[in-house]
Amino acid sequence: MTMTTAPLLTLVVLAYRQAPLIDAAIASALAQTGEPIEILLSDDASPDDTFARMQAHAAAYHGPHQVIARRNPVNLGLGAHVNTVMQAARGELILLMAGDDLCLPERAQRVREAWDATGRRVDLIASHVIDMAPDGTDLGLLRVDDLAQWRSVADWARRRPHVIGAAHAVTRRLFDRFGPMADDCLLEDQVNTLRTLCAGGACTVDAPLLRYRRGGVSGRHVDADGAALRTRLKRVADRHLALHRQWQRDATLAGCLDTVRAATDREEQREQFLAALLADPARRPPLPLLWDGRFRVRTGWRLSKWLRVAFAGLTVRIDALKARLRA
Known part of the structure; x- marks a missing residue:
């Protein structure tokens, strides 16, 4: 028609x-x-x-x-x-x-x-x-x-x-x-x-x-190995950071940037830290990131994410075991 x-x-x-x-x-x-x-x-x-x-x-x-x-x-x-x-x-x-x-x-x-x-x-x-x-x-x-x-x-x-x-x-x-x-x-x-x-x-x-x-x-992801986990986590972090940038551009246009930044700052800081951890998915993240002052994230959370990425192969095996136990 x-x-x-x-x-x-x-x-x-x-x-x-x-x-x-x-x-x-x-x-x-x-x-x-x-x-x-x-x-x-x-x-x-x-x-x-x-x-x-x-x-x-x-x-x-x-x-x-x-x-x-x-x-x-x-x-x-x-x-x-x-x-x-x-x-x-x-x-x-x-x-x-x-x-x-x-x-x-x-x-x-x-x-x-x-x-x-x-x-x-x-x-x-x-x-x-x-x-x-x-x-x-x-x-x-x-x-x-x-x-x-x-x-x-x-x-x-x-x-x-x-x-x-x-x-x-x-x-x-x-x-x-x-x-x-x-x-x-x-x-x-x-x-x-x-x-x-x-x-x-x-x-x-x-x-x-x-x-x-x-x-x-x-969908639910099943990572084959540590390299696959790091690659996926980097993709997720990049996607979330792109969202924050878009939110800020739109909020600037609408005149509410301060409100949006105050509401999202904590999670944006976390995504920035994760992106730094995963800057090179093929390698273990640098140890100095644990005390890097650029990121306003709590020490305990920072350490847990560093360990998850640094020992990604072990993380995959633990995740697979948990999945089998749930089944």
């Missing part, structure tokens, strides 16, 4: 190397009830046939929605991919989903109704999700916080809400106000939660609207 006017809603399916699962994800997107919406199928230069499958679905579709398949010319990574689709989408409210998740058919309609109920004032709409195993088995309900209870950045500073970004919808105006995220910032749900509390606020639909497949960056 060709839309003569811009749609109110866009549903974006973000994918990379998800050929075995993308057909089901696209089918769930195409099954959306309610008014016609734009459905944007976006592939991040997958080396498999993910994009070919997207093209086939778009060509075969004859329903009420407008379906567009697009592909990044090179692999951008999650942060830059989200920026790209936010710019490409035509809707005023943009729903995001991963290429291994499944939308419930009423998702777009329920999100639209929730937005309308606020007078389209809020800039982020969340929902609960159904926890799904990698094989597609439903594991139960995962609830998120009622974001309407967070009315300001001060509320966020006192306690950050529990969110699951896989089921978020955000407004175009929020993206336009704050601009693209830094390409190395991969935690877009945490970025958008702070952004929206600096702007129009947020709300939560009290129902699950997405089946959320475990795996990817949020």
Whole structure:
């Protein structure tokens, strides 16, 4: 279907190397009830046939929605991919989903109704999700916080809400106000939660609207050896530091930097210390980091992390033993 006017809603399916699962994800997107919406199928230069499958679905579709398949010319990574689709989408409210998740058919309609109920004032709409195993088995309900209870950045500073970004919808105006995220910032749900509390606020639909497949960056990790553990911990520390930099840029733009810094300074100091520990994942961290005055972290915590990284091989064996005992 060709839309003569811009749609109110866009549903974006973000994918990379998800050929075995993308057909089901696209089918769930195409099954959306309610008014016609734009459905944007976006592939991040997958080396498999993910994009070919997207093209086939778009060509075969004859329903009420407008379906567009697009592909990044090179692999951008999650942060830059989200920026790209936010710019490409035509809707005023943009729903995001991963290429291994499944939308419930009423998702777009329920999100639209929730937005309308606020007078389209809020800039982020969340929902609960159904926890799904990698094989597609439903594991139960995962609830998120009622974001309407967070009315300001001060509320966020006192306690950050529990969110699951896989089921978020955000407004175009929020993206336009704050601009693209830094390409190395991969935690877009945490970025958008702070952004929206600096702007129009947020709300939560009290129902699950997405089946959320475990795996990817949020899945359980099993490290093969000490080098793998150090590499993963460095990746996590770098990701968290990128989030802090993005928070600070956005808070500066919104005029609440002091509030955000006061609320996040302790954890940022810890992430900076961890990044220093893991500066060279192939080597044991330098002993002088234990008393390095650049980091405002407690001695006991500092020592425990140094030992975990310095003796990463032993850490992996202990973690594996704990996992077997839990099983």
